[in-house]
Amino acid sequence: DVKVTQSSRYLVKRTGEKVFLECVQDMDHENMFWYRQDPGLGLRLIYFSYDVKMKEKGDIPEGYSVSREKKERFSLILESASTNQTSMYLCASSLRSGLALDTQYFGPGTRLTVL
């Protein structure tokens, strides 16, 4: 079974702090994704990566950056956390074969609260 793990389930940070959210997958997937999920707004893509050191902006990249130094690890960075970044953050990974197998597998999520 694919396993996607995230470094924390719950995180509380203060405004202005630098925040690192880590995601690791164990299935040698090429693609990795960071989403945030908010009530009434659904799942919105922040950034994704289709290979090591490659990244592309999603729909809401402002205020975030990412790092993919190794294939299994994709980090989301909030350079200076703000209260409007309080959200549930979900990491996902998938193969990149273009086939039906390329479903996304999600981690358990990190609920971040910025005070």
Place this chain on the structure above:
Amino acid sequence: GQNIDQPTEMTATEGAIVQINCTYQTSGFNGLFWYQQHAGEAPTFLSYNVLDGLEEKGRFSSFLSRSKGYSYLLLKELQMKDSASYLCAVRDHGNTNAGKSTFGDGTTLTVKP
């Protein structure tokens, strides 16, 4: 880009059948996914359609019409544990975009006894 619409909420009775619709307008299409998400948990894969027609998987079926930009998820013999949010997601075309999907806001299904 993609625009995906699905109803916000639905209610059904245990043992019944429910159909959750999803319509989309896309600049590229490379398959449509349905995910299930229980409260407080991560989404999990339910079904995938890339060609027109019905895909059946036990109590769950998913239908796609590419010409109409329309899909539905059909849940039969509803059980209380089916109470969850159901997310429709459309995957992009393209090389680097090959794995990128746009998600609808989800339909919260409540199954009542």
